Amino acid sequence: MTRTRVAAALVMAPVAIAAILLLDTPWMMVAAAAVFLAGLWEWFDLAEVEDSLAKWVLLIANLGVMVAIVWSSHSREGGTLVLYKLASIIGVIWWALALLWLGRFEFGSNHESWARALKLAAGTFAVVPAWCALTWLHADGPKGDWWLLTSLATVWAADTGAYFAGRYLGRHKLAPRISPNKTIEGLAGGVVVGTIVAVLFSLIAGATTQDLWKVAIVGAASVLVSVIGDLFESLIKRHAGKKDSGTLIPGHGGVLDRIDAVLAALPVFALGKALLGL
Numbered sequence: 001m002t003r004t005r006v007a008a009a010l011v012m013a014p015v016a017i018a019a020i021l022l023l024d025t026p027w028m029m030v031a032a033a034a035v036f037l038a039g040l041w042e043w044f045d046l047a048e049v050e051d052s053l054a055k056w057v058l059l060i061a062n063l064g065v066m067v068a069i070v071w072s073s074h075s076r077e078g079g080t081l082v083l084y085k086l087a088s089i090i091g092v093i094w095w096a097l098a099l100l101w102l103g104r105f106e107f108g109s110n111h112e113s114w115a116r117a118l119k120l121a122a123g124t125f126a127v128v129p130a131w132c133a134l135t136w137l138h139a140d141g142p143k144g145d146w147w148l149l150t151s152l153a154t155v156w157a158a159d160t161g162a163y164f165a166g167r168y169l170g171r172h173k174l175a176p177r178i179s180p181n182k183t184i185e186g187l188a189g190g191v192v193v194g195t196i197v198a199v200l201f202s203l204i205a206g207a208t209t210q211d212l213w214k215v216a217i218v219g220a221a222s223v224l225v226s227v228i229g230d231l232f233e234s235l236i237k238r239h240a241g242k243k244d245s246g247t248l249i250p251g252h253g254g255v256l257d258r259i260d261a262v263l264a265a266l267p268v269f270a271l272g273k274a275l276l277g278l
Contacts, residue, residue, distance in 0.1 A: 012258075013156070020149050025139045028148075032134050033066055039256040039263075040127045042245040046236045046256075047119035048111060058120065065128055081139060084132040085274070091129025091267030095225055098122070098232045098264075105177055109239045119236055126229070130263040133270035146205035147278075150215075151222065151269040153201050155261050158194030158223040165189020174227075179234040187227060194223035202278070211278055218272035222265040229264025233257070 019031050040062060044055045069083045101107060108115040137148040166186025174182040198219025199212050207215055233256060237245065245254035 016152070017149060020138070020152070021145050025135065025144070028138050028145075029070070029131070029135050032131055033063070035255060035259065036127045036131050036263075037063060039245075039254070039259050040123050042254045042256040043123040043127075043236075044120070046233075046240045046242065046245060047116050047123065048240060049116065049120070062124055062128065065124070066131060069128075069132065081136050084136040084139075085270075087129045087132035088136060088267040088270045091125065091133060092225075092271055094122070094125035094129065095228050095264050095267070099228050102175065102178065102228065102231055102235060105235070105238075108236075115239075119239075122232075122236075126232075126263045130266045133266040136270045137266070137273070143206045146201070147273065150198060150201035150205050151266060152262060154194045154198040154219045154222055154269070155226050155265045157197035158190035158226060159261060161193025162186040162190030165193075175231055175234075178231050178238060182227075182231070187224075190227070191220050191223045194226075195219040198222070207278060214276040214278055218269055218276060218278065221272055222269040225268045226261035226265035230261045232264075233260035 019028060023031060037059060041055060041059060044058060049055050049058065069087065073080050073083050108118050134148060137151060138144045140147070162182075163186070165188065166181065166183045169185040169189065170183030172184040173180065174184050174187055195216050199215050202212070202215040233245065237243065245256035
């Protein structure tokens with residue numbers, strides 16, 4: 001890891017952690033929406049939408065979906081998380097389909113309008129469900145903020161574990177045509193480190209010792225799906241002929257380069273947590 005990348009991470013991580021633990025859920029939703037929509041803007045570039053007006057229209061449309069979910073979830077009697085949960089399920093389904101897409105490198109690689117439309121739809125299915133899953137985790141109980149931090153720390157730790165395991169142990173390529181630097185050994189290292197961190201953080205979030213095997217399953221599943229998110233972004237970057245999604249973050253590329261794995265992991269973590277009764 002370069003010094004620039006480490007320095008940027010040392011700035012971003014405390015800010016993200018402070019936001020998760022200190023902000024009330026409505027403000028957390030606003031902050032997350034700003035970050036996710038910034039990533040979506042870069043996604044438009046990767047989908048080869050060059051007209052600024054078109055990008056603004058698409059961005060406002062996605063923001064409109066988020067606002068509609070918020071508005072539909074509130075009433076005089078109180079709020080409900082049903083739509084957030086439904087959107088999270090849709091997100092899990094989308095990433096299962098994305099895995100199939102990864103096995104067909106050429107699909108959508110041309111510059112026809114239908115390929116662009118598919119990638120734009122993929123952007124919405126990646127961003128909106130992830131934002132809903134983030135909201136679900138943060139709002140679900142008095143320790144929701146710590147569960148959200150657990151989900152994100154799992155992905156962050158997995159990324160670091162994969163980097164070092166791949167660097168020192170990597171021998172077998174995971175997806176050489178999509179991301180030549182990723183290895184099977186790196187994936188294994190990421191799963192191990194991510195799962196350990198998930199278990200440790202879950203104890204702060206209120207998990208009991210009897211729950212730790214459930215946390216391990218959810219953590220490992222989240223890490224595996226986070227790799228799909230990372231690879232899928234790499235795929236559309238390959239199609240667009242770009243190395244990074246942007247240049248906003250020194251040493252890290254664009255916003256989307258930092259949240260691609262998170263977008264995939266959040267719906268899986270939220271749904272897995274609910275299904276296993278954590």
